[in-house]
Amino acid sequence: MTDRIAELTKLTLEGKMFAEMTATEFDREDIFLSKQEMESKRLCEHILNQKPVLTQYQKMTGFFLCRNGIVVGDAFHRQGHKAWEEMRKDFYLKNIDNLSTLEWQHATADYKKVLEKGIKGIIAEIDDSLKLHTEKEEQEFLSALKNVAETLIKWAHKCSEKALEMSEQTDIPEYRSNLKTLSEALKNVPENKPSSFYEAVLAIYVCFSADPDSVGTLDRYLNPFYEKDLKEGKLTRDEAKEYLQELFLMLQAATHIANGNFTRGGESHFCIGGYLPDGSDGFCDLSKLILEALIDLPTWIPQVTLRWTKKTPKEVFRFALDCERKDPNKRIAFQNDEKRLKCYTEICGFPFEKAVGYTTVGCNEPAFLGAITGSNSKINFARCIETLFHKKSEKIINTKDFDEFYSVFLEEMFSDLETAYEYDNKYNRMRAKDINYLSSIFFQGCIEKARSLTQGAGDVVIASPMYIGIANVIDSLIIVKQFVFDEKIITMAELVSALKADWQGYEELHALILKKGDFFGNDTDRSNYVAQKLYQSLYEFLKDKTNLFGYHWLIGDLIGYNPHHKWFGEKMEATPDGRHKCDSLKFGLGQSEGKDRNGLTALLNSIAKVDPNAIGCGSTVTNLMIDEQLVKNEENFEKTVDMLETYFKNGGVHFQLTYVSKEDLINAKATPDDYKNLRVRVSGFSDYFVKLNEAIQDDIIKRTTQK
């Protein structure tokens, strides 16, 4: 790490690089303007009134925030969006009928476009669109975008002046020259197409303000600049690394140090590698450099995912896993392009060239460059099981075989899903009342359609609500099949009574189920059969369904930062999988409470085979806990690499690793002070174990540590 980056790292970790907001006093007569005119005018005034974060160590500047609620925010920070605020008050973390609850959405701006034509080019697009859209609302929207876009250029010019001023105050010749270069560069970007790799990174740095979330497919849109400059001798690999590090430090600094999310990876998440439109594997030297640059920094944000393809060389996969095992801050995860692209081409119907442009954002939500995640809800998927056994038991008590039981179950499940998806649409309808000026400039479809990002302007978007309790449902179905129909150990009536009594008086049955239940993850014929049958039903139900904007529904299973699995579970009666009344539900299909007993390959097989149609390629994560000893020994590490590669070849969608022993976790919960540095993967993000809330801590402890 260079001295300059070391200084910037220090400042970043001290919270001194945060873009504090400067308050702006608006003309009170603004309110006589139309909504769009007023909101965009204030936004522009806010932007130009901000002060760039600038120290003598920087080669880049120009990041600002709009999150004080006085002006409308961006796609990620919704403060100032009235409808959103109103909805959030009543529905965020407050579920409806214990079935659905509102959650955050993520998005990534179209940085490729910024680098291809500059904001000036985007303004030209707006001008063209203004000629086509003549409705007053459309005209107002497009004019607002144009004003904001022009303001961004002015803002860059303001930053340019500040950099020049700063350079004059600096005695160190190197820094003085850096700042002069910066000042010059800001006269060119993001207004115009960048003329170098440095300017390209700088353009992203400034435009990140419009959607401070994910930098998307960073390696592929930066690579043309990287290769050109290297070839022409204008750039060294080390210089490129420094620029990337300066960008990454800004991503870290974009979150306030006092915010709990400062040390969570999910705040900014992007992808490297994966298929290119021509069908080749896109992992290149720049992708490798990105990993190297990131791992050098003692930060938490951003986190990065390697998109694996069948063409990814083993050395690349091993290199990334090696970085991962050496990274104390757990910033690297892995995605299977084969499975995801099958989903995005076959189910969503995107052409291959577009489908390959996906990235994962937030915890692990799929989004495309210049698009948002099209859904914003969590679904209690296990509620239908509760309903059947506790409220509608007369419907199942006389079912003659598993198939008959299953069809009654399906009816209930579909009915819950219909309701839950309708709520998802309602959240979106509400959100559409807000107009997003800042992010809409950089999002596909908004300019052409003269419609805000929030109003379904995007054309490649995925809508993936997250199902909580999939594993509970699968295991409940398995137990019914095994205990009631296959082995006839109990009758359905007895099972119903046991559940209504929350297993009281049925302790032996409960113990028998926990010990002998053929649970998911053991790679047995029965457990695989039931799980695959369920995913097949879900696929058939969803394969032609889209949300109100026409975005295809998919299935995800992550929980995000909030313990929704606890909140849903604590209002639920007992379920056949051995779950007690009020116990948390499970999220994801990973290890659980020692129910997977046949080892990690068995679990990985079960997961990889569960969903051959790939309907589950929404916001899906698989957390794997692996014994630390396994990767300390080189020979075992090699075998671990092989094991995980096989899992992808077999059809697994995603994984991220935690290396830890169960004893560590139990001790950490008891004496957190001794384990301040213990970092674990949660639901698509990583965090310090001791900072997690108790429900999530318990959940992690319960997952088996696989040898």
Next chain:
Amino acid sequence: MKLRNETMKTIIFDIERNSFVDGPGIRTTVFFKGCNLKCKWCHNPESQNREKEILFYKNKCTWCGRCSELTVDDEHFLCFNDAKEICGKEYTVDEVFAEVIKDKAFYETSGGGVTFSGGECMLQIDLLLEMLKKCKENGIHTAVDTAGHIPWESFEKILPFTDLFLYDIKAMNEEIHKEYTGVTNTCILENLKKLLKSNVDVWVRIPIVPDVNDTEEEMKNIKAFFESYGYPAKIELLPYHAMGEHKYEALGKSVEKFDVPDKEKIEKLKNIVVPY
């Protein structure tokens, strides 16, 4: 060939998937019950007897009485306190194969396969032969983990279907061998000589048990043996560990205590016997 499959059954006490320690790559290890040695340090005492057995962990028992009529064939039995368990389950060749084939993709990526272990899997040579054949027919790499106290004819039978032998040398000194394993090492070493001469891969594994065979002399003798008859593809030293102790009690057997060797000692011994 009539014997094949359904009719032949054997007692298996465990099938462990995702094993990283029983040969190259990712493996599934099949543990046969029954052994013709009685090594005093054995960490799987439940593998020694060929029949099914009941393990009883007295300190966990609440004397609820549910198991008063328990027999070893009671497959569905469950002690709610984990105090009693039945060790061993009957498997046919096909049933074992059905488990082994599940991880084929993992074997292929990692150069792994199946390892037949025990106990002494070669005591049931006909059945083992069938299992090996079936695995080979399906392109699975096969390893046999043996103590080697077996007639050479048995080796000849399985050699064409075995890719690797994991072979133990427990002691070169004949008296020590006899005292601690119950048998002399003559046949074992003779078989090893022949194996080293044949085309099959051999990995030799040497358990290191303090005050039994942890001497430089032992290692030098092993080295001399290799120098005369050829080096195996790999030599592994397996330090003694006490993780099997509680199982002796559960089986009503008396346990012999040994120290756990320290790391430096192992390193030193290794340097004598391992040529690289």
